[in-house]
Amino acid sequence: MSAFWGPRLETPEELAGRWIELMERLQAVDPLLAHWYDSDSRNAPIVPYVADKVRVTKMIAAGVVRDDEGKPDPFHGYHVTAYTTAAWRRSPRRLCAELLAGTPSPYLTNSAGLSTDFDTVPDPAIVTYKIFKGAVLALAECFDAAGVRAYPSDLSGFWTKIGGRRKAIDLAWISYIAPRFAAQITPPSSAIVEHQPDGGLLMAATDKTFVTSNPAHVAVSREIEAACAPFNALSFPPGEKAG
Template structure:
């Protein structure tokens, strides 16, 4: 677990992720969702507009651009992304995975991992995780409430997840004792409508609809950090209000 002192010594690193349970989908369906996501991601920031497929095994094979999204190429990428033991048959129920990286400078390298189509029961293997830069001009642009709200909205619209979040690894670590099937509460959190209605929340929290699908909860207009005790207190208060509304569990004591 990251301590407050450590977070002050080492800058917090951030990411965004969408998570959903068993949902059997074809390579074509996964490719269509990925295309929507990559196109919407490109509109969030220029750094998120160029992607190359990471070959399997990693580090071998030539660079394969994924932008602009080409559905046949993406479909083939997901088809080849099936899990399998070396030399063995495809393990289809574990889903299809495509990973990609941007074509930027070393300090601005970001990656995205997309696993879609898993129908393994008692599993939340379907996931889309976007890494984010930790320092430099790109980090200053991306690590803002407005950009991460757009990124999380893109995940919600493309993947239709059970929940999605943008947060720091340090803030995630503080919630690691909680049920992994339960949403983490992040700087930005998406909850679909079927979970229930988001109650009124205290300032400076902002609530935004995502079409008719769900709600985004943005905790603070400035960068949320575990080094700020007021931010942590606000997160605990908001989580308790969401728990009372039946949208997630109370924070671990």
């Protein structure tokens, strides 16, 4: 799943506050997300995550994007990752939380995401509607994201472009639109629809685990994507301004 938003200048300390909130939200979603591990400096060993703002700020600052010569380039943001297992080897139960944010550049997109291990079939216990819905809302609300999409990787093979660029919300299992854009969307009756207290809009193709080979799941996903046409028609990142 991927949350995205437009230009926004944020310091490592500001991002640390959001990251700590995200970790707390994810830990509350399910016991499978209760424990996290990260690295407090570049190339350092992976260690148990600690919700200490000074430490997290230092970790994010160390993840500053660097130019071709290896010099820090904070204008292009900061990168940080955390995992649900301490081992580097792939695991069906390992999730990776990732952040690349803090850039005010109008040509770049700030983002935060959660993913299962690449090229590894995930444990069905971790790919549930409860976990993915909770994580989508956590990403959306902790980072004030413009939108979020959660999807199985094989669904991306059906994605299309508009005007030569990728859609902000394409076919997905769960789609989220921020309060500032939600009024433009008329959810399809086939979808699971939740209007959040702050005005955010969550739509899901199914409350079961999404299966791309299931025509019923894909059909509802297509209706949700079609409903998001007004959002996708906006500039990307949609309607955001540097802050």
